[in-house]
Amino acid sequence: MSEPIRLARPDVGAAELAAVGEVIATGQLTMGPKVEEFEAAVAGVVGTAHAAAVSSGTAALHLALLALEIGPGDEVIVPAYTFPATANVVELCGARAVLVDIDPDTFDIDPSAVAAAVTSKTRAVMAVHLFGRPVDWAALQTAVPQDVPLVEDAAGALGARYRGTPCGALGVAACLSFHPRKIVTTGEGGAVTTDEAALDAAVRRFRHHGWATLGDMPSPGFNYRLPDLLCAIGIPQLARLEELLAARERVARWYTERLEHFVLTPSAADGDRHGWQAYVVQLDRRDEALAALRAAAIEAQIGTWALHRLEPYRPQGAFPGADRAFERALALPFATTTTEAEVERVAAVLTAL
Ligand SMILES: Cc1ncc(COP(=O)(O)O)c(C=O)c1O
Numbered sequence: 128m129s130e131p132i133r134l135a136r137p138d139v140g141a142a143e144l145a146a147v148g149e150v151i152a153t154g155q156l157t158m159g160p161k162v163e164e165f166e167a168a169v170a171g172v173v174g175t176a177h178a179a180a181v182s183s184g185t186a187a188l189h190l191a192l193l194a195l196e197i198g199p200g201d202e203v204i205v206p207a208y209t210f211p212a213t214a215n216v217v218e219l220c221g222a223r224a225v226l227v228d229i230d231p232d233t234f235d236i237d238p239s240a241v242a243a244a245v246t247s248k249t250r251a252v253m254a255v256h257l258f259g260r261p262v263d264w265a266a267l268q269t270a271v272p273q274d275v276p277l278v279e280d281a282a283g284a285l286g287a288r289y290r291g292t293p294c295g296a297l298g299v300a301a302c303l304s305f306h307p308r309k310i311v312t313t314g315e316g317g318a319v320t321t322d323e324a325a326l327d328a329a330v331r332r333f334r335h336h337g338w339a340t341l342g343d344m345p346s347p348g349f350n351y352r353l354p355d356l357l358c359a360i361g362i363p364q365l366a367r368l369e370e371l372l373a374a375r376e377r378v379a380r381w382y383t384e385r386l387e388h389f390v391l392t393p394s395a396a397d398g399d400r401h402g403w404q405a406y407v408v409q410l411d412r413r414d415e416a417l418a419a420l421r422a423a424a425i426e427a428q429i430g431t432w433a434l435h436r437l438e439p440y441r442p443q444g445a446f447p448g449a450d451r452a453f454e455r456a457l458a459l460p461f462a463t464t465t466t467e468a469e470v471e472r473v474a475a476v477l478t479a480l
Pocket of ligand 1: 185280303304
């Protein structure tokens, strides 16, 4: 039996171990200097005035919506094909997630479908740069009235750029994830980036029980903090962002060279930079491909979820783009440390189908 190939492999090592050791030695494990240092580094690479570290990408999405005061009676437009957290947080704010279809060739939200879904209750659009592919931002901006905020779900898009602007700096607020399948990981973690001081302050309150300052609690909040211990892991990771992305771009090129003639391979629009959170192809016999890869000890996975097929979001109508992506998408093993020999093995299984 060949050596198993994992779906993802976080690129963490000696620097991260040393960073954690340093924090343990200080005895200050939660909100300390590493949080501030990590937040400054996140804001620096994204290019926003503020970045607030939180406990996950899901927490970042939840708090971005609460900071925008989205609640009962409001509608938030969400792509029908995304990780469920993008819609779940809308429902958990008491608002309604209004699904719209995606373009199955890019996996991203279809701006014309967004325009058709806008009502007088629309309070935001969740713009998901799915798998790291930047959304067509100019088209999305023209699809909604100017007073409807665009919130980036940039969970997989740290390092990606839309026409030169980093994803995370496009929307009124953006949400990052540092889950181990993301380019930069803290084990679990997330951040909200924004240029708006009031939104940043609201996120900081909500992540820390609602405290504005100790004793001053304008509204209730959560404990969604990201501790010093985990922020310390993220600092050396962020310092290597360009190197990590270049490595992922190299692996993506190896796959594309071998696969583009017989499956739909992912790419960014001209002038954009893909963030390569995952390498997700599309093919008709996806389930057969999954089974064949698994039989060859290669871990692969479906892309993500068609939300209208999940209990909380049924029935909202037909979403043929999301259905097509859900049925055909296949995430291949993908990491900064993926070797060309591993890519060769994966491609050989797909070629032999
Ligand atoms: C598009 C998208 N949004 C949100 C999330 C949630 O991030 P987290 O797992 O850090 O909560 C993910 C995670 O996979 C994601 O892919």
